[in-house]
Amino acid sequence: MRLTVSHSTRYRYDPPVRNVTQSLKLSASRFAGQQVLNWHITAEGATIGSPFVDGFGDTVFTLTASGPLDSLEVLVTGTVTTQDHAGVLKGHREKASPQVFLRATAATRADEAILALAQKVKADNAQASQLDIAHALSQAVSDAVRYAPGSTHAHTSAAEALAEGQGVCQDHTQVLIAMARSVGLPARYVSGYLFADADGVPHEAAHAWAEIYIDTLGWVGFDCANRCCPTEYYIRLGSGxxxxxxxxxxxxxxxxxxxxxxxxVVVKQSQQ
Known part of the structure; x- marks a missing residue:
């Protein structure tokens, strides 16, 4: 599938600011399921330095701007072709060991409820493979956390989202990450875009999902919000x-x- 992206992020400052420094993880990933045909990041009045590739294999730019500034717009435009690899991240170059993603953060720390749910899933799938356990964990999160836009905020933790029983893709992803790590599966957060959901219904274009490391396959994506693995409808940006x-x-x-x-954010399908 050939997809085009137009993503505008506009900041307005009152009163004006003196300086702005930003780290931009806005470049489309390069791997077997995603080829980048063109990709541009611009910000009028700002300087975007040369990129570097971090240990996770993500391209990072640094933006700087001097004021006084009352507004700043970061604009991303690009075109990619995507293929469905059943969520398996093939051919993505990165240096960090998967074991890095066993470390909990404040947002993904497992409380007693997360630990209990994860252990129940593991016990119910005692003879299952790592992949089957990962799918079962994802299903459990989908069942436990209802999709409810506006019910949480940017700083809601995985424990809080599970306790509330509702949230958005960020919350689904962080709950799944916490559960996976608690049973010994490295897991990470992925940001990107979604053209449509698994049934082809228009969807909020900015999106997030989890990747869980499976010994026999490598990184595999799981989208609890849509109860599926990433397909050709997804554009991957970066992880953390x-x-x-x-x-x-x-x-x-x-x-x-x-x-x-x-x-x-607008994501469209384009002709060749």
Missing amino acids: LDARDAAPIRGIHSGGSEEQLDVS
């Missing part, structure tokens, strides 16, 4: 230990106090 670590844009500014954020 949790939502904050994998965020497409992270940054700081000096001066000013109020910041307003507007995000627009």
Whole structure:
């Protein structure tokens, strides 16, 4: 499938800020299931330095801008071709050991409820393979956390989301990561875009899902929000230990106090 992306992130500052520095994980990944035909990241009035590839295999740019600035827009446009590999991440170059992704963060720390649910799934699948256990964990999260836009916020932890029994793709992903790690399976957060869900129904274009490391396959994606593994409808950007670590844009500014954020993401299928 050939997909095009237009992603605008606009910041408004009141009063104006003196300086802005951002880390951008906004480049489409390169692997067997995703070929990048063209990809551009721009920000008028800012400087975007040369990229580097981090240990997770993700391309990272650094943006800097000097003020006074009352607004800043980061614009991503690009085209990729995608293929369905049943969620298996083939041919992605990275240096970090999968064992790195057994480490918990504040957002993915397993409390008693997460541990209990994960252990129940593992006990119910005592003779199952790692892959089957991963699928069962994903199913359990889908059943336990109802998709409810606006019910949580950016800083909601996995434990809080499970306790509330509702959330969005970020919450599904962090609960699954916490559960997987608690039973010894490395797991990580992936940010990206989604053209449509598994039934072809239009979906919120900015998306997130988990990848779990399976000894016989490597990294395999699981999308609890849509009860599936990533397909050709998905565009992968980058990964991290949790939502904050994998965020497409992270940054700081000096001066000013109020910041307003507007995000627009459009993913379309295009002709050859």
